[in-house]
Amino acid sequence: MKKMRKLAFLAAMLVGVTGGLMACGNNDGKDVEKNSKELSIAAWAYDTNPEFKATVEAFKKENKGIKIKIVDIAADQYEDKITTMLASGDTTDILAIKDVGSYVNYATKNQLLDLTDTIKGFDQEVMDNYKGNLEGYEMDGKYYAMPFRKDIYMLFYNKKLFDEQNVAYPKDLTWDEYEELAKKLTTEKDGKKVYGTYHHTWYPIAMATAANQTGNSLTEGKYEFAKEYLDRWIRMQDKGYAMDYSSIKTASVTYASQFETEATAMMPMGSFYLGKLMNAVKEGRTNVEWGVTSMPQNEKGEVTTYGGPAGFAVNKGSKNPELAKKFVEFCSGEKGAKAVAEIGMTPAYQSADVMDILYNLEGMPQDEESKKALNPDHNGWEMMPSEDVAELNSMIIEEYDLIMVEDNSVDAGIKALEKRAGEIIK
Template sequence: MLDITADAKKLISGQYGDVIKTYKADGDKYFALPYRNDFWVTYYNKDLFKKAGVTMPETMTWDQYEEMAKKLTSGSGSSKVYGTYQHIWRSTIQAIAGAQTGHNLLKPSYSFMAPYYNRALAMQKAGDQMNYGTAKSTQTTYTAQFQTGKAAMMVMGTWAMAANIQAKEKGETKVDWAIAPVPQNKSDESITFGSPTGFAINKNSKHADAAKKFIKWASGKKGAAIVAKVGVVPAYRDDAINKIYFADKGMPSDSISKTAFEPKKVGIEMPQSKSSAQIDKILQEEHDLIMIGDKSVNQGIKEMESRVKELQ
């Protein structure tokens, strides 16, 4: 890829938060620039909350999240409504655990994940969230669970906002929804995780100059305005861009939703290295085995550590 370090260093870093830093490679070089930056929030069904007499707090701890899920769970069989839906991706546990405890998933020391796994398994056992094996075997989608009112809450990436809006415009869902920050270990924290998406240039491109102009436009304020208008979170953020984002018809604009949109820290979902793809595969495989009960939490974590160490 083409080295575009000089262009990257001209960017106003404050408008990108920590996103730019995640694109550093080979020491202090840049070979790509981000144009969007999705991160995770809590989606919730306002009608189901009202029906259960539950109020979404400005910020919530994991203990509060667990308590609310229990209160929001109702019915049985085909009429079952789960308090929350946790998708089958490993990130729903591992990435958020890493971000909130300050650990790097590339380093094979994963005991920090244990409390997050124990909580998820307990909620699954209590019936407050769908059984992992069922969700996987039936290929349950997070959009179907939330948009049909089968789950009162769902921790998911910001990309789902545009999907919810579009579904409502098409008459595919009637769910009145909003967002809140992801649950925290401490009530005064504001830590989530996410992944930026960027553009790079082939170093052998015959149109490198034109590509550079496009990338600088796409990753800058003008590009951010276009991205925000279609309900996608841009990498470049300022007050004007945030206003454009929330001006979209159907976008929740209450104070809690706006708080969720401004997390104090966004940890990277999976740091980049030559072995990232292999580590990701290992972590997902062991995640599956833990969640379906084939391995205990401790056994699964030890196996993750052992397998990842073999790559180093």
């Protein structure tokens, strides 16, 4: 009798287990959590760079059931950390690309998936909408990353400070006119000096602008083209129209603090600042009334400026390369571009529909001059990919620093730049 009861109990248990298995199998595909795929993405300072979250959330919305794991790395440690990760065989699927030097480093070590076929498959309309912004990742006809953002350097200005000096808002400026405006707008207000303009410490603001506006390159080893620009930077800080470089470095001054506290009337800066500035105004952290215009030029006419890309690449060690490629293509394409434009940044893909989103954001200046600043005739690069780019970048940083603190004259600094470049360029 006991044996019979035991067999009945076991039979009931078997039926229950079988029923449970059948229930799990018959879920009409609703068990997304169990069957979903996961992508890991390495990015720098994820919480303070909203373009990452914007693209990730847009991709997740479009691709239900995909899990995203963020590998968040401090900005100043990012390149070194990624280099170490890749060397150790790390399988993080997607890598945010911070600068051209590190991109070249990863690509030449065969650590990134080749995305050339994807890009070569684009029709002409798609290529036109990129406005040449894929070129920053081209290496010998191949591409190992795709940009999702492309900055445009422009001139930000404080309308109230212009109004107080009865000066017309800047438009279609030459560099000589820019310098003269900086002189007029340098004043004292409430016992505090207000500078006519602010030149942040990043060397490309002077030197990449010079290279693009004179038809030269920072990677060719000749730097005489930058002399007039560097002379102007030194002259303006010596005359007090711009805060001097040494003070900026010593006090760790930020470009945002200078502009948002109305300590400067003008400031050349990248379009990545648009969204940050709009948010600062919206959240009440500043009451600055601002506008943007094109970067000053050597002569009136066509506008030439520059900007660096930010992109995504697929780690060649990824365990899920096809899904990773899908993510990179999404972020670089129209849907990812719309997500970037919605937060006030300039995407790499710049169709009319995408740019209309940016133009019409709450807080974005609506005048034609602002739109013109976002549509330069030529928007070049800080540096194009080359095997020497990382070493050249480090060298220029060092020599630019010596010039700007006036330990070296501009002429001596250019000679030092060319001598050291000659030792680097292979």
